[in-house]
Amino acid sequence: MTLDLHHAHPWDVTPKEAVQIQRDLAPLVREEPLAFDAVRTVAGLDVSVRDDRVRAAIVVLDVREMAVVDQAIWEGPTPFPYVPGLLSFREVPAILPALEQLGALPDVLMLDAQGYAHPRRFGLACHLGVLLERPAFGVAKSILVGKHGPLAEKKGSGTELIHNDETVGMAVRTRENVKPVYVSVGHRVTLRDACLLTVRLATKYKLPMPTHLAHRLSYRGEL
DNA sequence: GCGACAG
């Protein structure tokens, strides 16, 4: 499958150029309701790093059957160092070729990273969503920016993640008595819908199944 | 100037 990228730009850039690209693309992020009735597949995407190589993995789940219907792996040289706030430039170059291996583009993309909860409101989930003009959101294991108050221990509980007096995401409890995950909008979804999907797909582990499986595939090389 | 800092 050939990907048609919207607003394509170079990836071999300096940190300063990367920041400018984020500022240019950030205004393109749109938050809109997800048409749940049309959501059949949700893909979990994750990237692992070993030595000087990065490995992107994608696991596509049919949310009605909760079954894996497609998967892909792409490995290559690490293109960019890890710089807080510029994760996209390290992971997207590996994610794109992995996406091309899929039979079709998933209805929704779930990233193991931040989306709107980013210093320039353009985390990895926003970046990929805008490039593909596809619904996307992030489910991170820790906070990049923002703070939040306490939240109930029950599964499904949540509290707003605030940064500079703006709600940028939500701390969501996916499992009782387990540290929360941080959900934020990527593109073409509302924060509420992203949280609903996150909780609904977290059936067995702290991380929702798409992301959990993608992490496993990326790290182990197999499901 | 001193911390914080997705993965």
Next chain:
DNA sequence: ATCTTGTCGC
């Protein structure tokens, strides 16, 4: 992210 055994608790 990655290096890694056992151990505490529901």
